[in-house]
Amino acid sequence: MNASDSTDTGRLDGNVLGGPLAELFAADLTVATVACAHCGDHAPMAAFQVYADAPALVVRCPGCAGVVMRCASDQRGVRFEMTGVRLLTVTSSDDQA
Amino acid sequence: MAVTRETPRVRRIRLRPPDWPGHVAGQHVDVRLTAPDGYTAQRSYSIASPPSQPEVELIVERLDDGEVSPYLTDELRAGDLLEVRGPIGGYFVWPEHSGTAVQLVAGGSGVVPFVAMLAHHRTSGSSVPVRLLYSARTDADVIAREELRPRPGSAVVLTFTRDAPADWTGPRGRIDRELLVRHSAPPEQSPAILICGSTPFVEAVTREFVAIGHAAERIKTERYGGMGDTS
Numbered sequence: 001m002n003a004s005d006s007t008d009t010g011r012l013d014g015n016v017l018g019g020p021l022a023e024l025f026a027a028d029l030t031v032a033t034v035a036c037a038h039c040g041d042h043a044p045m046a047a048f049q050v051y052a053d054a055p056a057l058v059v060r061c062p063g064c065a066g067v068v069m070r071c072a073s074d075q076r077g078v079r080f081e082m083t084g085v086r087l088l089t090v091t092s093s094d095d096q097a
Numbered sequence: 098m099a100v101t102r103e104t105p106r107v108r109r110i111r112l113r114p115p116d117w118p119g120h121v122a123g124q125h126v127d128v129r130l131t132a133p134d135g136y137t138a139q140r141s142y143s144i145a146s147p148p149s150q151p152e153v154e155l156i157v158e159r160l161d162d163g164e165v166s167p168y169l170t171d172e173l174r175a176g177d178l179l180e181v182r183g184p185i186g187g188y189f190v191w192p193e194h195s196g197t198a199v200q201l202v203a204g205g206s207g208v209v210p211f212v213a214m215l216a217h218h219r220t221s222g223s224s225v226p227v228r229l230l231y232s233a234r235t236d237a238d239v240i241a242r243e244e245l246r247p248r249p250g251s252a253v254v255l256t257f258t259r260d261a262p263a264d265w266t267g268p269r270g271r272i273d274r275e276l277l278v279r280h281s282a283p284p285e286q287s288p289a290i291l292i293c294g295s296t297p298f299v300e301a302v303t304r305e306f307v308a309i310g311h312a313a314e315r316i317k318t319e320r321y322g323g324m325g326d327t328s
Contacts, residue, residue, distance in 0.1 A: 011296050013320045016141050018185035019127035028187040046188035052322065075135060 014048040020057060020071050023078055027090050035087040038066030042087075059084075099175050103156055104238055107206065108170045109145070110155045114181055120148055122217035123190035123210045123291075126155065126183030130165055138164040143209040143293075143319075144184065145241065147216035156240055158206040160322075189319040191217055192289040199227040200282040202272065202302050204294025205234070207321065211293065212241040215251055228252045228288075230280055232272050232298070235260045254280045272298075274305045284310035289317075296320040 018030045035042040041063035048068065051058040056072035061084070068084030082088075099111045122144075129139040140163075146154035159170040173179070191214045192199060201211045208231050218227050227250065233239050235257060245253045256268040256276060268276055282288035290311060292302050299318045307313055 010322055011320070012322055013296075013318065015125070015186055015189050015319045018125070018187075019139070019141065019182055022182070022185060031187045044188055046186070047318070075137075 010051070010053065012050045012052050014044070014046040014050055014059065016050055016052065017045060017057065017059065017071065020073050020078070023073065024080060029088070029090070031091075033087075033089040033091075034068060034085055035089075036061040036064060036066060036068055037084045037086040038068075039064035040086070042089075098173070098177055098179065100173055103240055106159045106170070106238070107240055108157055108159075108173075110157060110169060110173065110179075112153045112155065112179065112181060113151075114153055114183075117153060118184070120144055120153070120184035121187070121190045121193075122147055122213040124184040124186045125210070126153070126181050127185060128155075128165060128169070129180040129182070130168055131180070140165040141185070141321075143213070145209050145212045147213050147220050149217070149220045156206065156209045156212070189291065189293070189317055192291075195225065195289045197225070198282045198286045198288040199225055200288040200290045201227065201229040202281070202290070202292045202294075203229065203231045204272070204298035204302075205232070205238070206240060207292075207294030207298070207319070208233075208240050208245075209293075210319065211291070212244050214291075215253075216244060218251060219248060224250065226250060226252075226282075228254070228280075228282055230254050230256070230272060230277075232256050232258055232294070234258055236262045236265075256280075272302055272305075274309060277302075277305050278309060281306075284312075287312070287315060290315055291317050291319075293319045294321070296322070 014030055021029045030046040032045050033042050034045050047062055049060040056070040059069040061068050069082045072079045101109045103109045125141045125143045127139050127141050131137045142155045145156045157166050157169045160166045203211050211229055247253045258271050261269050292299050299320045
């Protein structure tokens with residue numbers, strides 16, 4: 001990964017969510033399985049599409065492109081919306097690679 | 098901290114983060130810059146150094162319209178302090194216990210996590226066969242040239258998308274289906290596949306791997322923003 005360092009970053013993937021989500025959660029959610037509330041597809045969060053050029057990080061389903069999460073972090077704090085997630089599964093194994 | 102020139106557009110930054118807990122090859126850090134007025138910009142950079150090395154190395158490509166990389170490549174000086182969070186990410190990492198061959202595919206500075214993985218493969222004495230297919234624009238753009246020299250148990254294939262050296266006998270052009278068939282681990286080996294580069298690069302290469310018979314579940318990807326160059 002080298003960045004997303006542009007004012008016009010376009011589309012990235014869920015790997016970039018690792019840092020922002022670590023502000024909220026103890027587990028590494030990029031390896032968690034996310035089931036999309038729109039289409040039911042599931043995939044590791046790292047494989048979801050992330051649009052980083054909006055005011056928030058907008059996370060979309062790789063299957064149906066529906067919005068599953070939005071995450072914003074600024075001086076006021078962190079806001080995290082996840083109505084598009086039907087189920088989040090974090091396995092207890094500490095060897096998920 | 099120390100900064101060295103890697104290519105005309107790329108710098109290598111060596112850090113000694115306090116209380117660094119150690120990392121896994123493939124992980125990244127988030128670097129945050131804060132302006133005097135409080136505006137902050139944060140970007141993710143892959144770690145280029147292996148877990149066995151006490152210093153943490155980042156390799157950063159200058160993106161001309163970037164908010165963070167021009168500062169890191171042009172302004173940062175030895176001894177400066179940098180706000181770094183990490184290590185981050187457990188998905189796009191070296192498959193430590195895969196037991197099968199590993200195929201890495203990089204476009205441009207997408208090679209950085211693989212520099213760490215190949216160094217880890219070497220220093221940990223791994224017997225897993227690993228191959229890297231690396232697409233660079235020109236010879237001058239090749240990152241980590243020394244570290245990417247082929248060694249026993251690891252193969253590195255370079256392809257140049259714009260200009261190859263005059264005496265170049267290896268592949269040329271973008272990574273397409275024919276190049277994958279000739280230069281990557283075949284589906285019969287069911288290799289673990291990791292692809293890193295720009296979004297168009299990653300998605301084109303992923304499609305071709307699936308088209309030649311690799312299972313989509315064996316493929317992990319990491320995309321970065323940037324020039325829109327697909328090399």
